[in-house]
Amino acid sequence: MNRILYENRCRCNKEFSVTKKRNLSIRSEGKPLQYPESIEITSKVFYIKYEKKLSSIAKLLLNSFRNKYIYYAIDDILDLFKSNPLERDHLLSILYSPIISLQNNFSINFFDIWIHEIYINEVSKVNKFFKNDYSNFEQFNYITIKFLYKTRGPIKKIDSLW
Template sequence: MNRILYESRCRCNEEFSITKKRKSPTRSEGKPLQYPKSNEITSKTFQIKYEKKLSATAKFILNSFQNKYIYYAIDDILYLFNLKPSERNNLLAILYSPVLSLHNNFSVNFFDIWVSEIYIDEKTKINKFLNKSSGASDQTSYITVKLFYKTKVPVKKQESLW
């Protein structure tokens, strides 16, 4: 009797789902970006002379970019940290200038660049001829940025058929 009831019960409430496993494509699909293999990367070091005083927050932000993908570093400046607009623009300029140099000189794609190291060296120049009480001094920061970038063989353009 129980077997008959079991076979004749309504199956409309049961869920059937067929899942087909997709082939994994070459792009990451939301996964964190991976460092490229060591035979694919090249590094370039840039030294930037910054003639304004860097705030403690700006120094902290720049130091947090060690071993970070450039896109994430720029995203952090724009959205993560609550900065003054002038300071935000200055930090973006510090990162954009080496990236543009790589793009223009070596045809490196923006999405193939990682920040390897950032060093900040502050130099203070004191004017000896002014009063010591006035505190007239010029502070210059030298920011050294070492970037990794992925090198690719350029794609050969196909000739047209006509």
């Protein structure tokens, strides 16, 4: 959709195509979901303590979610972790928990939620009694997610005709 196709004929009467990419004028052009204007958005920060070890692929994927629609983030997780369903379910639970909180507490539509920022802080807790044995680390991650969401007014129910 972002490309314009030009067909021309060269001097030898062979057909060829030239593709020219358009410059995008607005940030969400070409996407089915529109990124919100700065006036109509609200943000909410969630702090999640994840007690399992995140793989390097999972950390890379979570860091790629900056300025991304929640729908696309969930789609990325489902596509990339087909072979590892346990980690896929853990990553989905990291996203679903704050989403459900936003939907229940603020009546936010699923398609009005975006991930603005995401940070992962890995912490190791050492057992003080074993100073030389470093195998007793308890590793866990603090994940900070800042969501942007757009609030809408309540939908007025249409009166029936009879």
